[in-house]
Amino acid sequence: MSDISASEYISQQNALEDEARGLMPWNPSHCTYADGSLRQPIFACLDCGEIGVCYSCSIQCHADCHLEELFTKRGFTCDCGTERQESKKGEFWCHLRQNLDRDVPSLSNRYSQNFKGLFCDCHNKYKADIDSTMIQCVLGLECNEEWYHCCCILKKHDHARHCLQSAIQNNQVPSEFPAIDYFEGFICWKCVSRYFTVFQALMSHHRSSDVIAHKVAHLTTFEPLGSEDEAPSLSKKRKRDSNTEQLFSIMLKSGYDKVLLEIKEDLEKTDKLYVFLQDIAPFLINDDPVYEFPEDSDNDISTYELGTKALNTSLDRDTAVAGIQAMDDIKKKLSDFLRPFAEAGEVVKEEDIRNFFELQKGKPKNK
Known part of the structure; x- marks a missing residue:
């Protein structure tokens, strides 16, 4: 010294x-279970039954578990100390609520591969040294707010190694991918496909250019199982072309929520785009704050x-x-x-x- x-x-x-x-x-002293369905940071606990726990419980109840940070999820109720939790550590099921019996879990929670520690359409675990750039779908009604590699947004490969190699070679963001700084929100091709007629109506609206920054094609291809350097036969090439689907994702401009609100207010209440923004995805136009835990203080x-x-x-x-x-x-x-x-x-x-x-x-x- x-x-x-x-x-x-x-x-x-x-x-x-x-x-x-x-x-x-934040001060990790409050379990959000009693607060019900919230947009809040969620941690997947892979040791206690692939449950989702709130920030406080991740520290106070599951600190020695295998946790996967999922960042925010909408409409999620903490699973700690509920009947979804498989293992008990100590006297209480949740050390913050101090419940001796497991509570009833929420029926509104949605679970995806994220709760198994897997992400993106390539179904890989997150690797911090490789996956520094991943983008979350802001709509998430079909994909459950999935996180995607930029290369997987552009093109889906049968073999996950292609995605990882592409990420490394292109320094995480492929050269043909829109600049991250030039759009605010991303909606994946899965969610666009589920509400295709709605997005068709949006893209045909005269103010669509005020909302949509980019429309990015997503090609589903069928790769041959041979060597990556092996030239595909003509028959394989034709098969690949015939199975290519016209899917796409969209990138939203900064301030898209305000423009979408203005578009909605000019529509008839029976218009499908109005119904979508009013009842199905109101969080795209209204403030959707993340639950705030009390800040820690000395x-x-x-x-x-x-x-x-x-x-x-x-x-x-x-x-x-x-x-x-x-x-x-x-x-x-x-x-x-x-x-x-x-x-x-x-x-x-x-x-x-x-x-x-x-x-x-x-x-x-x-x-």
Whole structure:
């Protein structure tokens, strides 16, 4: 340990705490189950029955589980502590609600391959070193708000390796893909196909150019099973051409919600586009806020209190509580010890820190 001034040491510790709170800004003290169906961040727990749990439960109840971050899902109710959850850890099914019996799960929740840890039309697991660019469908009524690789949006291959290789070769975003910064929303070809007549009506509207930034073709091809370098035969080429479907996705311009609202207000109430925007996908024109958890604050919760709430039942509770309490106590004492150095602008030497900890060892423990 090199010599460092107390003020520099404190600044470093504050920076680390700020970084941690940037990654975990909310106070994980409230399970959203009782709040019902919400648009909220969801984490898939692959160890407890492929359930979806809220932000707080992902930390307090499933910290030692295999979790997959799904980001936001609309109309989702937390599954933690419900009959969908297969395994129980500790005394309670949900440690925040402290329910001894499992609660009734929501019937409105929708589940997809995401809850198995799979994404996109290539059905692959997310790989952070490769999949840095994935786009979520803002409509999601057919795909359940799926996340897609840009290369898979353009073209579906029978073999997932093609998608991954294309992502690497094109630096995540294929050259023919629209620039990410030039559109605000994306609707996948699956959702467009389900409501094809609605999107036909939108594209034929005189204000369509104010809404749609790009129309991107999605070609479904049937690849030969031979070598990638092998030239396909004429018969295979004809088969591929005859099985090509005219599917497409659309990219929406910035502020598309306001324009869609204006379009809707000028339509007859019996118009299919009006019905779609009014009853089927009102979130495309109305504010659809994400549930806000209470923000964490140093004044609201101490290290001891937060640690106590985040305890896993794999540890003996008394031992864990004692350890966390000791950690909080030593943090306060170290701050008090460093304060005179900081006020005087003096350098804290290695021997000063060592003497501090030696002094703590010689003191009797608080009960």
